[in-house]
Amino acid sequence: MRYLTLLFLFLSIQHFSVAQSRKVAFKTDYGTIKVLLYDFTPQHRDLILNSIKDSIYQGALFNRIIENFVVQGGEHDIDIAKREAADPTGNKPRLAGEFDARAFxxxxxxxxxxxxxxxxxxxxxxxxxxxxxxxxxxxxxxLEAKKGRKFTKEQREEYLKNGGLPRLDGDYTVFGEIYEGMEVIMTISRFKTDKDDFPLSPVRFSVSVIE
Incomplete structure (x- = not known):
């Protein structure tokens, strides 16, 4: 019975992976993180694919690291705010959020x-x-009482088994997940940082499409 259960879980994961069409690799000095992009968040999927073509994430930095929270990279909040404040047109380009119960x-x-x-x-x-x-x-x-929403069965099972950040659901767009190299991001998440959560040593990454 245990074997059949594990086989079912493996086949479910394989089916989910095949169902999604694009994968990308985050290459760092500490290893490679392979990510499956969700087709049910197509605008954000295409945003990062276009960013790769434009070399935006080539030699980029993980510049905000908070253990037990997130590893953030790309353009920093401070730099975005300065750039937008200096724009005489007041332009603040954004991409509309995409929220799907499967992306949490x-x-x-x-x-x-x-x-x-x-x-x-x-x-x-x-x-x-x-x-x-x-x-x-x-x-x-x-969280359900505070936000007036219910977690799905899949979400609840995943959070209770492995943890995560359920308080961010419905507020920030999730558009992919690591399928190989989780140990790399966990290692990076434990790097020492300054008072502003910036790593004391630069942590660079580059993103490429996995064909």
Whole structure:
């Protein structure tokens, strides 16, 4: 029975992976992180694919590292704010949020950063990986009461088993997940940082499409 259960889980994961069409690799000095992009968040999937073509994430930095929370990279919030403040047109380009129950803040999820805009629209050049922490049933019930929403069966099972950041669901767009190299992002998440969460030694990464 245990064998059949494990076989079912493996086949389910394989089916999910095949169902999604694009994969990318985040190459770092500490190893490679392979990510499956979700086809059910197509605008954010295409955003990072276009960013790769434009070399935006070539030699980029993981510039905000918070253990048990996230590893964030690309354009920093401070730099975005300065650039937009200096723009005489007041232009603040964003991508509308894409929210799907299958895309949630499990361990290893890939999300798009944003500021406090009420539309929950994403920055164009900032991503993060969920490191997260343990989640209890009480945590989920409290969030459901606070946010007026219910976690799906899949979400609940994943959070209770492996942890994550359920409080970010519905507020930040998740558009992919790590399928190989989780140990690399966990290693990076434990690097020493300054008071602003910037790593004391540069942590660079480059993104490429896996054909």
């Amino acid at each position: 803040h499990k361990m290893g999820a890939l999300g798009q950063g944003r500021d406090d805009n009420p539309e929950k629209a994403s920055f164009l050049n900032q991503i993060y990986f969920v490191v997260g922490k343990k989640v209890s049933e009480e945590d989920l019930q409290s």
